Amino acid sequence: MAGVGSRRRCEEFIVAGRVRVDGVVVSELGARVDPSRQRVEFDGRRVQPEPMQTYLADKPRGVLCTSADPEGRPTIVEWAVHAGANPRLRLYSVGRLDYDSEGLILLTNDGELAQRLAHPRHHIEKEYRAWTDRPVTREEIRAMLAGIEDDGERLRALAVLPEKTGARATCQIILGEGRRRHIRRMLEHFGLRVRRLRRIRIGGLTQRDLRGQALRALSAEEVAGLLASAKGATAGTPPPSGN
Template identity: 40%
Template sequence: MPLPPSRSDSEDSHFDDDDSTLERLQKVLASAGIASRRHCEEYIRDGRVTVDGMTVTELGMKVDPQAQKVCVDGERIKFQKKQYFLVNKPVGVVCSNADPQGRPRVIDLLPPWLGRLFSVGRLDESSEGLLIVTNDGELAHALAHPRFQVERVYRCIIAGIPTDDTFKQLRQGLHFTEGKFRMRDVRRIKTNGKSTLVEVVLTEGQNREVRRLFARVGHKVLKLRRTAFGPMKLGELETAAYRPLSPSEVRVLKQYAASDPSRRPSWRKQEVVNPQRKRIKGVGKPRRKPSSRIPTANRGGSRNKRPRR
């Protein structure tokens, strides 16, 4: 039986209750690892969520997850241990957890005994590169929602040779049905014949945003790879491989998500998260090799003279 749409002003209403034990229903679902908060809101609107046996279809309801029975698709939610992984998504794999066409999914790249996981943000089937996979819905929401302005960095091979005016257009933004899309930064890496390797920085991650922007200015994207997401870098992780994030990486990721977007440094100046202390290809400087030269004090004046003792 659905809950009535109108909100009650009585003490029993959980919509505006200030009790510290109550949390918004979508936040509870996200914390339990059901999905990101945005997708949990869709579950509520679709009538897939019940509280104490009653179907909820409105956002804003507050519940006590310890005292009330909250179910999704008839199954009571369970709070799982938070897990965080970095995945190098290959071309031909989709980010959706449920694909009617039966295509390979990102979560299929990880062992099934890890439990319910989902990707943070999306990469389309034709794109590859860095994805964060987790069951932490709150963190996923803070990283993926456009208003949090989390930087995503891509390397793209595009057809043709774009001009500086083209790059200026992309930075200023172009209008689409969903609104105005723009690149925070775009620069040429190198030109090879009739194609160009470029680096793109986005902060919103709209559907196929990079491909649509380049198509609008007359350049088809031939290859697209995400190399960074917030403070996380892909490094040398092999295609279709994954690795768990270390506690220090998770801490950096959460600090980044909670920080003021206007005060974050440019991604090029961010510290590279690399707990193994190994150099990541293309990032940072290699250690200086010890010099093989003889100290000046121990060298002779010429080849025929013996060093002073």
């Protein structure tokens, strides 16, 4: 319930009989309600539905993808509010980026949307640029495309594209499903040191879609495009398990 409390706290309110729908006390958890058609009240006060909003954000390094940190480090939600996100929304990130990584990430208060986009079977493509201490070799690229075993998990890339950028060694890596520290672990497996890692694409969204901003609210059409890319990934041939 928007502005009332966390999900667990709201469940306690429901069990206590403090929530009414169309004037009737609801004490059963999981009861379905349509806020656009039904009147929801908490302690006699009407609860307005929270507007669903999804943001495309450019996460800087040194920011945690969590809502709170016991060590007091800056979080993505705090950063997003400073960047212009609605402070009244209960936002959380769709997927994660490492503390030391940067780039595109989605923030939303739409739990159903987040689950659909983050579900492993959808395999929405995410593209990264990695700066390393040396260029990747052809043999290493072939191994990453085939998949490597690391700490009981299979890590695989859909594509690895080395780039020529003068003295700096960089490559673009595309993933279908991301594991914890997926790219860093994959590159470190071959002794490569990652100097910098940046996500540059999520599905069909790129840096250009930020339109020069650090954070931008997506339109309904853009959100629909993300869902379409998720469905398209599901319909296609999925990558091998554990990539």
